[in-house]
Amino acid sequence: MLGSFGLIVIDKAARSRIDNINFIGKVPSFSLTNFDGSVVTEKQLNNKISIVSFMFTQCEGACPIMSNNIATLQERFSSSKDIQFLSITTDPDFDTLDILNQYSSNYSKNDNWFFLRGDILDIIDLSEKGFFLDAKLLPAGHSLRFVLVDKELNIRKYYKGDEISNIVELQSDIVTLLNQG
Amino acid sequence: MSNKFFFRSALTSTILSYLLIFVGGLVRVSGSGLGCPDWPKCFGRWVPPTSIEQIPAHIDSTAFNIVLAWIEYGNRTLGVIVGISILLMSVIALIYFRKNNKILFSSLLSLFLVISNGGLGAIVVSSILNPFIVSLHMILALFLVSVLSYTTIESYKIIDTNKFTNMYLSKKISTSLILLWIFIVIEILLGTGIRTNIELIAIDNPLFTKGELLSSLNSYKYLHSILGFSLLFLSIYLCYLFRDDFLGLSKQLVLFIFGMIMFQIFLGELMIFFELPQLTRLFHTWGSSWLVGIIIILYNTLQYE
Helix, strand or coil, rough: HHHHHHHHHHHHHHHHHHHCCCCCCCCCEEEEEEEECCCEEEEHHHCCCEEEEECCCCCCCEEEHHHHHHHHHHHHHHCCCCEEEEECCCCCCCCCHHHHHHHHHHHHHHCCCCECCCCHHHHHHHHHHHHHCCEECCCCCCCCEEEEEEECCCCEEEECCCCCHHHHHHHHHHHHHHHHH | HHHHHHHHHEEEEEEEEHHHHHHHHHHHHHCCCCCCCCCEEEEEEECCCCCEEEEEEECCCCCHHHHHHHHHHHHHHHHHHHHEEEHHHHHHHHCCCCCCHHHHHHHHHHHHHHHHHHHHHHHHHHCCCCCCHHHHHHHHHHHHHHHHHHHHHHHHHHHCCCCCCCCCCCCCHHHHHHHHHHHHHHHHHHHHHHHHHHHHHHCCCCCCCCHHHHCCCCCHHHHHHHHHHHHHHHHHHHHHHHHCCCCHHHHHHHHHHHHHHHHHHHHHHHHHHHHHHHHHHHHHHHHHHHHHHHHHHHHHHHHHC
């Protein structure tokens, strides 16, 4: 009796994990420039699980923690070709491609992490209307959330980018999405 | 009258505590430990929210998962019920058993242990499920059921004065039982060590298959198996020592210990070959916790020379 109770609870918990990765919205079309000069559009998100976030290189508060967390995720998922990271600067005036390039070499150990810049108005639009994240008083007012986007460009879930418990949860959600194919 | 009443309350506390260990194990294997990210409340509420709208605005709702929240809350609620049950038992002990040191002190010790372990539960949550603290939480629960089992059998001996066995607590039997208990506690520590390591490796390597996780474990996973088989031999020896005893409570417990160790070895092998199904893990942990209390009960059923 306890056995079947246990089985039901374990099964419910496993299902709830999958159900909890909701469909929140669709990533809109965008066009930004990567630190290496190449143009990155929403098409880059096709067939990849993407972790999108906003940052700027001069930020001294949460951004270094967030970038370290992405670096950790990049390392831990290095054996998978299906995962990529997009960090969009909210300070394109200061964050030239050169500076983003330098910042990238400090954190990224692989070519699946894009550091993107574009027109500030486009970025505000993308943050607020595209990913439903606050973008007031930029650059410092950018959101600290990581956005999980699936292979079909669906926004699935948000995580606090500077909190370890959220990162662990993000990890297990990535594995869940990977297992779904 | 008060004797019977106390025995019933001790037995209830013991059974509830074992159920609590089961539910706690369920929290661990289903990964619900952070179902409520705060403590003692759950998302700022005494009763967990049933929908995301019920979460107060100042509390972050990103991590909300109703199933995980209620599993974790179930563990906390049962913990409170166990606490109340042990509190009642201690009150009865204070009123009627002030002259019985065994019962009085074991009751008060179990009250202290249950409160401490509740507090440790808060640290489990705030540590974001640090595997060491999670294991400590379980080990403290094992000490709790040990003390409660002792209280239960001591109070049972007052109301049932029939002989449980013909055996005397000889040096041989006493030593093998004490060794068995110590080895089982060590075996459980090794088991939680294996579990802790698997979890730590899994955090660093989220893409590892369960087979890869097992093969990257330290060599002390073999120690766990070797000690497991040693326990089996020790329990066979115990059966041998009790071969001429009548089938009273003591002999039944001896046979139970033997059967349970066999069952645990079977479950352990099952987990290696079938890649750690969660339900097997749950019963592997829970069954071993039974042994800890049963040995203490057996020890105290034997007659003193």
